[in-house]
Amino acid sequence: DIQMTQSPSTLSPSVGDRVTITCRASQSISDWLAWYQHKPGKAPKLLIYKASSLESGVPSRFSGTRSGTEFTLTITSLQPDDLATYYCQQYNSYPWTFGQGTKVEIK
Amino acid sequence: QVQLQQSGPGLVKPSQTLSLTCAISGDSVSANSVAWDWIRQSPSRGLEWLGRTYYTSRWYNDYAEPMKGRININSDTTNNQVSLQLSSVTPEDTAIYYCARKNGVFAFDIWGQGTMVTVSS
Numbered sequence: 001d002i003q004m005t006q007s008p009s010t011l012s013p014s015v016g017d018r019v020t021i022t023c024r025a026s027q028s029i030s031d032w033l034a035w036y037q038h039k040p041g042k043a044p045k046l047l048i049y050k051a052s053s054l055e056s057g058v059p060s061r062f063s064g065t066r067s068g069t070e071f072t073l074t075i076t077s078l079q080p081d082d083l084a085t086y087y088c089q090q091y092n093s094y095p096w097t098f099g100q101g102t103k104v105e106i107k
Numbered sequence: 108q109v110q111l112q113q114s115g116p117g118l119v120k121p122s123q124t125l126s127l128t129c130a131i132s133g134d135s136v137s138a139n140s141v142a143w144d145w146i147r148q149s150p151s152r153g154l155e156w157l158g159r160t161y162y163t164s165r166w167y168n169d170y171a172e173p174m175k176g177r178i179n180i181n182s183d184t185t186n187n188q189v190s191l192q193l194s195s196v197t198p199e200d201t202a203i204y205y206c207a208r209k210n211g212v213f214a215f216d217i218w219g220q221g222t223m224v225t226v227s228s
Contacts, residue, residue: 043218
């Protein structure tokens with residue numbers, strides 16, 4: 001199985017900060033990586049697909065990049081509504097696997 | 108607008124079978140190029156993919172290796188829904204269970220609301 005190593009596990013930025021979350025795949029997954037935002041009591045929400053494509057309706061402050069097997073989710077100016085846990089997920093090969101999650105707690 | 112509505116019991120006894128249903132609106136369970144997956148989340152395992160069903164000329168299923176032998180995912184074209192059955196459950200199967208649509212390059216673009224299932228006597 002492809003292992004997805006996500007870091008950091010928690011973040012405590014301030015409103016307006018630039019936030020970066022990293023996900024590293026244990027082998028090549030091409031661009032087949034998605035990012036999700038998960039708030040307690042709600043379903044996960046797709047933010048980014050195919051490493052860097054923004055899902056319809058998602059604010060432009062979210063962006064994704066890829067460098068080899070390392071992927072980055074960036075929030076350019078953190079908003080109070082961005083309090084959530086963020087997960088990466090590879091869909092290059094079965095079984096689909098997820099990162100361990102990054103909890104963003106606003107300072 | 109595609110929506111997934113989950114239903115099923117929140118409490119299951121050990122050794123019994125967990126059964127959940129995911130009703131689909133705004134799409135067809137037998138639509139091409141999509142799959143209907145089940146994923147669960149627990150504090151110990153994080154997000155864990157369980158399996159999927161999809162239709163391409165005929166029905167296919169794929170299951171996560173640790174689930175094989177215990178899991179069954181079915182489609183119901185009459186009611187436009189998918190179901191999950193997980194047998195011989197233990198407390199380790201306590202989790203929030205989600206159904207989700209895997210939509211080609213878009214990954215999991217639609218999710219059900221989640222069902223918290225507790226395995227306890």
